[in-house]
Amino acid sequence: MTRTFSMGGVHPSDSKISRGCAIEVLPTPPTVYIQLSQHIGAPAKPLVAVGDSVKVGQPIAEPGGFVSAYIHSSVSGKVKSIAPRKDLAGNNQMCIEITVEGDEWMEGIDTSDTLITDIIDDxxxxxxxxxxxxxxxxxxxxxxxxxxxxxxxxxxxxxxxxxxxxxxxxxxxxxxxxxxxxxxxxxxxxxxxxxxxxxxxxxxxxxxxxxxxxxxxxxxxxxxxxxxxxxxxxxxxxxxxxxxxxxxxxxxxxxxxxxxxxxxxxxxxxxxxxxxxxxxxxxxxxKNKPIIDNSVTVTGECFPRQANLLVRVGTPLSYIVDYLGGMPADAAKVISGGPMMGRAIANMDAATLKGTSALLFLTEKQTRREPEGPCIRCGKCAQACPMGLEPFLLNRLARAGKVEELEDNAVQDCIECGCCLYSCPAHIPLLDIIRPAKGQVIGLIRARKAAQAAK
Amino acid sequence: MSRLLVSPSPHIHAKESTASLMRDVVIALIPAVLVSVVFYGWKELLVLAVSVLSCLVLEYVITRYMMKKENNTLCDFSAAVTGILLALNLPYTTPWWVVFIGAAVAIGVGKMTFGGLGQNVFNPALVGRVFLLVSYPTYMTHWEAPQSLFGVDAVSGPTPLGIIKEGLLQGNTVPQLMADNGLNYGQMLFASVGGSAGEISAIALLIGFVYLLVKKVIRPHITLSIWATVAVVSLIFWLCAPDRFTDPLFNLLTGGMILGSCFMATDYVTSPMSVKGGIIFGIGIGFITMMIRYFGSYPEGMSFAILIMNATVPLLNMWFHQKKYGRA
Structure with a gap:
């Protein structure tokens, strides 16, 4: 028996149709849009002003708090604007827009392929x-x-x-x-x-x-x-x-x-x-090389060309798609990430982030949700839940607005993996119902802790 | 640019649906249906047809015109499953109108009064069967020589459990009754034991059961806990008084034991959600069945046992939950 986690889980077809695609470097786009909030925690604060010239790897924003991170320019060129721009969900986010000029890197960054195995002790x-x-x-x-x-x-x-x-x-x-x-x-x-x-x-x-x-x-x-x-x-x-x-x-x-x-x-x-x-x-x-690029899988049965691309942070999604042959006519949904936990993209003009791992194109047939039927109490959601929760019960409690019982039944432990919704034969949108209930209960727990701390 | 769909994750769904699960149950029952038709002939076919058709029609009529629901559950095979199970629980000689009444009670009372699919407390097919058993006992225990389709010789007469119950009342002993009536286990396992259609071949039912396990439609814990309880309880009694009590193998192979434990007790809607709850549910069914068989006035106790334990399911669901990650 190979090792695995002890409870729940599902076995969707792994569909790794791009597994044979070696990572190739995507040409640098003419303009990049680097979002100031692309990590958990406080957004970074800009270190550059409009009109500044920047080099590849130059820090352009510093951490805005303890839990925050530096952001570097992924290209060399001129800062054109620092303004809100729509992200992939369609929400406005502060972005630094840089017009690309050449490909000049910061001094001290080792761009060679030489493997350095000596690790300093400090x-x-x-x-x-x-x-x-x-x-x-x-x-x-x-x-x-x-x-x-x-x-x-x-x-x-x-x-x-x-x-x-x-x-x-x-x-x-x-x-x-x-x-x-x-x-x-x-x-x-x-x-x-x-x-x-x-x-x-x-x-x-x-x-x-x-x-x-x-x-x-x-x-x-x-x-x-x-x-x-x-x-x-x-x-x-x-x-x-x-x-x-x-x-x-x-x-x-x-x-x-x-x-x-x-x-x-x-x-x-x-x-x-x-x-x-x-x-x-x-x-x-x-190599002294900050995160300025990351590899992104571009895939989907309906997509003309499967690929793994090394993409500069801030590359517009539409640029990637055009490079690979354009948007397929039958793509109904584009997902940033995988099909189980990825987020549906509303705006293809949005740019990649450090954490963008994939662009997945699904047809309407692949992503279609059947109409909801009555729960037949098969318990498949509970068998699938890797946290050992009982989604059928949480669904019922959430619909009835029973917040205390939701907490007793550990809705706050939900990791939103989607196994319950994936496996429900009655096509009940379990996670859709449980997700907001979890938010509500976590809010309640925080408020209680704050009240206790205030005493 | 074309418009994009935006919805929360997950973005894909397993192929399984309520209809596909119920269809698998129908497929799993095919061997038992075939064996019963081969042994009991066209009369069994009539019982099956009346039962399934009545269930389907009643399900449609009630959801459409009484519950006024547009979204009909007719296509999900659940009414067909109830129909087949009810038919397999009846003697092949049951008149068509009795079968129809059974179907009406199963779907109308057992299922729809509670709100339809997923809401019923009791197994609908068993509600129908038990209603007929107490209302039309003559038809439900009436046996005549079968007119086989393919000239296969089938045994006529009462069920092995009935023979034993009658015989014990007349003061005979179990081994004597077994020998006198030519009862043997090979016969019970493969076919041609008197009884309702679903009781005649344990092997046909077990093939279906294995199919359901392989397709992961059901889990085995409820069935196994019933078998284990029946085996243990009957072993104790049989060892104490082999003249008065039947042995474990006899009890596992006769009556509705296999049909009930594999197909009725494992019904999703009327069995507990958690494995712990399911095991207790199974122990309850096994124990009550044996008490009825040994000490009750009915020769067979499976239907009553399952219905009684169905009533405890809401409590079992409240008391027993599966183990959660990172919690004691």
């Missing part, structure tokens, strides 16, 4: 480089990495987990990164491991990516001969099951431990980082 300097490189978690949450790598005093990390599951159907950018930049990912892993002061790191990869598992094992074998800093890093093959890459599920699968409700991974001694984040850490620490 952890403080490393953390600084990660912070200055604007590294955020690229697995979806975009939480500033330097914050996550500085556990609160008294908490001890026992295991670093590098998330290479890529359990969302269709997505292959992490898979291609593991195959093509495996060495860099492993060095990045060793850096994070050293900063955290842990002996063990596990790179978890689902067993539908055997090439990646074999490749990383080879890389590890050769790097272990170079330096003892690569000891203690292992690859773990995990069963293909969604949502294996969910932080709590991955900790359960790898360590057999469960994070208590309301707790953090560090409470059970775990820190989880994504493969793409490990690569970003490598770039920031070894």
């Amino acid at each position: 952890n403080k300097a490393i953390l600084d480089k990660i912070r200055l490189g604007g590294v955020v978690g690229l697995g979806g949450a975009t939480f500033p990495t330097h914050v996550k790598l500085s556990p609160p005093p008294g908490k001890k990390c026992e295991m670093l987990i590098i998330n290479g599951c890529e359990c969302e159907p269709y997505l292959t950018s992490d898979f291609r990164t593991l195959l093509e930049k495996g060495e860099q990912v492993v060095v990045g892993t060793a850096i994070i491991k050293q900063v955290l002061g842990v002996d063990k790191a596990t790179i978890g990869i689902e067993d539908n990516k055997p090439e990646a598992i074999a490749h990383i094992n080879e890389v590890l074998a050769s790097l272990r001969k170079v330096s003892p800093k690569f000891e203690g890093i292992e690859v773990m093959s995990l069963m293909k099951k969604y949502p294996e890459g969910g932080e709590k599920q991955l900790i359960d699968a790898v360590m057999g431990r469960q994070v208590a409700s309301g707790g953090l991974p560090i409470d059970v001694g775990a820190v989880v980082q994504n493969v793409a984040t490990a690569l970003a850490v490598y770039d920031a620490v070894q």
Whole structure:
């Protein structure tokens, strides 16, 4: 039996039709729009003014708080405007618009392909480089990495987990990164491991990516001969099951431990980082290269050309689509991310963010929701829930507005993975109903805590 | 540019639907239906046809004209499942109008009074069957020589459980009754034991049960807990007094045990949601069945046991929940 998380999960077809597409560099667009809020936490504050000339990798915005991150120019050129612009959901967000002129990089950034395996011993300097490189978690949450790598005093990390599951159907950018930049990912892993002061790191990869598992094992074998800093890093093959890459599920699968409700991974001694984040850490620490680009899977059965592209942050989505042959006529929905947790895009003029991992095109048939029928109490939603919740019950309670009972039945633990809605044979929009109820209960819990603190 | 659909995640859905699950149950019942038609002939076919058609028509008429719902549940196969299960629970000799009354009670009273699909407390087919059992006992325990379709010799006469119950009342012992009436397990397992259509072949029913497990339509915990309870309870009694009490294998293979435990007790709507609740539900069914068989006035207790335990499901759902991640 391959390892996996202990409860729930679903097995959608993995549809990784772009798995054979090597990462190719997308030509730089004529204009980029770099959003000031592309991480969890406070938006960054601009460091440049309209009319300024900027180079690739130059910081153009600084953290707006403790939980925030630096933002760098992804191109060289002139700042044309700093103004609100519609993001992919259609909401206004402050953006720095830069007109591209040439491709001039900041001094000190190593743009060569040379692999640097020597890791400096000064952890403080490393953390600084990660912070200055604007590294955020690229697995979806975009939480500033330097914050996550500085556990609160008294908490001890026992295991670093590098998330290479890529359990969302269709997505292959992490898979291609593991195959093509495996060495860099492993060095990045060793850096994070050293900063955290842990002996063990596990790179978890689902067993539908055997090439990646074999490749990383080879890389590890050769790097272990170079330096003892690569000891203690292992690859773990995990069963293909969604949502294996969910932080709590991955900790359960790898360590057999469960994070208590309301707790953090560090409470059970775990820190989880994504493969793409490990690569970003490598770039920031070894190459002085901040996050200025990231790989994006562009895919979908109806899309003319499958691709994995290295895209400059702030590239308009329409530019990517036009480069690959234009919008397919039968595409009804474009999703940023995977089909289970990704967000539907309302505005193709929006630009990519650091955390944009995929553009997925679905036809109306693929994404159609059937009309809702009566609940037949089959319990498939509860069997599918990776948090062990009972969505059928939460759905009923939410519709009845029973907030206290919702809290008793742990609606606040919902990770919004979508397994319940995906598996409901009566096509009840379970997550649509549960999501706002969860928000309501979390608001209630916060208000209660605030009231207690005020006493 | 074309307009884009925007809606919350997830953006894809599993292929399973209520209709596909119910269709799988119909498919799973095909072996048992075939065996019953082969053994009991055109009369069994008539019972099946009347039952299924009545259920479908009544479901349509009631949802459309009494509940005034546009969105009809006719296409989801649930009424067809009720119809087939009811037919398999009746003797092949049941007159068509009795079958119709059974279907009317099953759908009209058992299902629709509670609000239709998903709302009923009791298994509709069993409500129909038990109504007929107490209202028309003569038809429900009337046995005559079958007129087989393909000339297969079928056993006529009462069910093995009926033989034992009658015989024990007359002062005979179990081993003696088994020998006198030529009752053996091979016969019970494969076919040609007297009884209602669904009781004649355990193997045909088990094939369907395995199909449902493989297709992941149902989980095995309820069925297994019924079997385990029946086996344990009857083993204790049989070991204590083999003359008065039938053995575990006999109890597992006779009566509506297989049909009830595989297809009726596992009905989604009327069984508990959690595995813990389901196991207790199964233990209850197994225990009540054995008490009725050993000490009750009916030879067979499966239907009553399931209906009684159906009534406890809301409580079991309230008391037992599945284990949650990261919580004690």
